[in-house]
Amino acid sequence: MIIQLASEIDSLIADKEKLIELLEEKRQAIITEAVTKGLNPNVKMKDSGVEWIGEIPEHWEITRLKYIAKVVMGQSPSSDDVNNIGIGSPFLQGNAEFSEMYPEAKLYCERPNKLSSEGDILFSVRAPVGAMNISDKTYGIGRGLCAIQTKIMNKFTWYLLKHIKIELNSKVKGSTFEAVTIEDIKNLICIVPPLVEQREIEKHLDSITLEINSLIINLKSQILKLKEYRQSLIYEAVTGKIDVRNYKKVLS
Incomplete structure (x- = not known):
């Protein structure tokens, strides 16, 4: 039974x-x-x-992402600058803290090398390549992410990237994990x-x-x-x- x-x-x-x-x-x-x-x-x-x-x-029009957006590739800070007690900017190393729309940072960084701004599209460049969130505040971003600062309507770009990220499937590199480069992201073909x-x-x-x-x-x-x-x-x-x-x- x-x-x-x-x-x-x-x-x-x-x-x-x-x-x-x-x-x-x-x-x-x-x-x-x-x-x-x-x-x-x-x-x-x-x-x-x-x-x-x-x-x-x-x-x-047909163009490439680099002509309608600025792409900021994340860079990992020194481990000494990262903490979990709220000192500095909230920090995202990759997509592990992504939710449906906005990330939920568990770490902070006193001296982040790269930052996303409020409204940027956070785009994962490592497995799973193409995972996306919206930056609802300033975040320090590590090498698993890039921040896309669009020059056209941000929400439209969000939906557009939901489609064109499939192009990255042919560009995924890395034998131990999936990854793409900043040039791969910048050269994504966009419809405007x-x-x-x-x-x-x-x-x-x-x-x-x-x-x-x-x-x-x-x-x-x-x-x-x-x-x-x-x-x-x-x-x-x-x-x-x-x-x-x-x-x-x-x-x-």
């Missing part, structure tokens, strides 16, 4: 994990479509000249629509991704509860504290 119930819970968890995967794929597809094709299905298109981008609206369309795309994607992200968060919460429930069921069953038949009703 316990094995059967545990199996049913595992099946529910697997179904929800698959749904999360499908939602993440849908979110990425929507972002890709918006930042490469725009929101007007009737707009005249042209060949971008880039195979992995395909056609783009005729009036959009007029400012008014950037605003429209940003608003459109904010609305849709908020909805999808909410669904994903809810599913992850359900999975966590199911895992806790499974663990509790097994523990109490093997210790003889419950009648497993009562648990069967919950899943029916």
Whole structure:
């Protein structure tokens, strides 16, 4: 009975994990479509000249990231300058402290070599290459990150990087871990629509991704509860504290 119930819970968890995967794929597809094709299905298109981008609206431009943003590569400070007692600037060595949007620094640095500014896009240059957060304040940044200071609309650039970072897959280097160079980042190919369309795309994607992200968060919460429930069921069953038949009703 316990094995059967545990199996049913595992099946529910697997179904929800698959749904999360499908939602993440849908979110990425929507972002890709918006930042490469725009929101007007009737707009005249042209060949971008880039195979992995395909056609783009005729009036959009193709450029490289270094022409629309400043890229600041992180640099690790002396270990003597790093502490965990709040002295100096909050410090990020890599993406380990990334969350959904803003990092949560656990370390501080008195004399950081490189800094991100509020509003910069924090971009991971080491595994996983392409992980992203927004700098909500000034951070010292180590060699696992770069800070992208955009010259166009920041949120549009965020969504654009969500798409174009796939180009980095062909540039990943390193035998022991994945990594890319500052030149790889600077030379990323970017699609740039007029400012008014950037605003429209940003608003459109904010609305849709908020909805999808909410669904994903809810599913992850359900999975966590199911895992806790499974663990509790097994523990109490093997210790003889419950009648497993009562648990069967919950899943029916």
